[in-house]
Amino acid sequence: MERNGLPRAVVPSAFDTEARWYDRLVAANPGYHEHLRLSARRLGLPSDAGGLRLLDAGCGTGASTAALLSVAPGARITAFDASAEMLARARAKVWPAGVEFLHTPVEELAGVRGPFDAIISAYLLRNLADPTAGLRRLRTLLRPGGRIAVHEYSVRDSRRARWIWNAVCAGVIIPLGKVTTGDATLYRHLRRSVLEFDGLGSLTQRLHDAGFTDVRTGSVHGWQKGIVHTVLGTNPPETS
Numbered sequence: 001m002e003r004n005g006l007p008r009a010v011v012p013s014a015f016d017t018e019a020r021w022y023d024r025l026v027a028a029n030p031g032y033h034e035h036l037r038l039s040a041r042r043l044g045l046p047s048d049a050g051g052l053r054l055l056d057a058g059c060g061t062g063a064s065t066a067a068l069l070s071v072a073p074g075a076r077i078t079a080f081d082a083s084a085e086m087l088a089r090a091r092a093k094v095w096p097a098g099v100e101f102l103h104t105p106v107e108e109l110a111g112v113r114g115p116f117d118a119i120i121s122a123y124l125l126r127n128l129a130d131p132t133a134g135l136r137r138l139r140t141l142l143r144p145g146g147r148i149a150v151h152e153y154s155v156r157d158s159r160r161a162r163w164i165w166n167a168v169c170a171g172v173i174i175p176l177g178k179v180t181t182g183d184a185t186l187y188r189h190l191r192r193s194v195l196e197f198d199g200l201g202s203l204t205q206r207l208h209d210a211g212f213t214d215v216r217t218g219s220v221h222g223w224q225k226g227i228v229h230t231v232l233g234t235n236p237p238e239t240s
Contacts, residue, residue: 019085021181022061028176031222036067036122038220039151039230043071043118050074055116057106057138058082058124062090064151065099068120080104080112106134114141122151125206126197135210142235148212150203150231157199161226165194168223200229207233 026032045052049072056065059079068077076098081087082105091101104110106128119138125131138148155161169191177187198206200217207215212233220228 018181018183018186019061019083019089021177022086023063023089025177025180026063031220031224033063033067035220035222035224035228036064036120036151037070038218039122039149040064040067040071040120042218042230042232043120043147043149045072045075045118048074052076052117053078053115055112055114055119055138055141056080057119057121059090059101060086060123062093062095062101064120064122065090065095065101067122069096069099074098075117078102078112078116080106080109082106106137109137109141112141115143115146116141117143117146119146119148120151121148123153125150125152125203126193131198132206132209135206135212139211139235144235144238146235148207148233148235150207150233152197152203152229152231153194153227154198154200154203154229155194155227156197157201158226162195164223165227166191200231203229203231207231211236 052072052075054068054072054075054077056068056077056079059065059081060083062079065077065079068075078100079090080102084103087101087103102111104112106124119142121138125134128134142148155165169187174184174187174191178184204215204217213236214234216232218230219225
């Protein structure tokens with residue numbers, strides 16, 4: 001099915017193809033790394049992160065992993081992704097001993113063992129065939145009371161956000177991707193997948209449907225205000 005531009009089964013291989021260019025392209029996006037750090041800060045992790053176990057779901061080349069480290073430098077972090085080449089780029093960077101990378105899609109979670117104290121999931125749900133099922137799987141890995149930060153594009157509920165997103169894609173993202181990599185397929189997919197994904201109301205409802213409570217949202221600053229959001233949810237504490 002090509003609801004989001006590319007058939008979802010081939011999205012990891014598309015990222016494999018473009019992995020060597022990925023860090024260069026996101027570096028051209030003002031605020032990209034700071035926005036990930038903002039979502040990580042919104043998890044409200046304690047300043048003394050020693051002993052914490054954190055999960056980076058859909059880590060790509062490790063930008064979201066670095067964001068977790070920026071707020072919890074003493075934590076043990078497990079990061080996974082479905083793209084082998086993106087993971088290879090992540091593993092090639094310098095990381096503390098407590099960081100591990102696993103090659104697995106969220107549908108399988110091979111080798112991923114909870115419970116974790118918190119999860120960040122950046123730009124993952126939009127590329128899943130069943131985002132709610134993916135959220136349910138991730139919730140099973142959280143300790144009771146643990147939090148998830150979903151860092152994702154959501155423009156459907158805002159005409160202004162859709163207009164800005166279309167303009168930036170047509171004028172910057174797709175041409176830059178084409179010039180840099182020689183192929184704009186993945187960047188056209190990015191544009192369509194964002195336009196067709198949940199509005200913020202539907203995305204927050206997904207977290208509720210997946211069993212999360214205390215669901216809250218926050219946007220980012222800069223040109224992506226109202227386009228990129230953090231959606232926070234809590235795995236309910238166990239009741240006696």
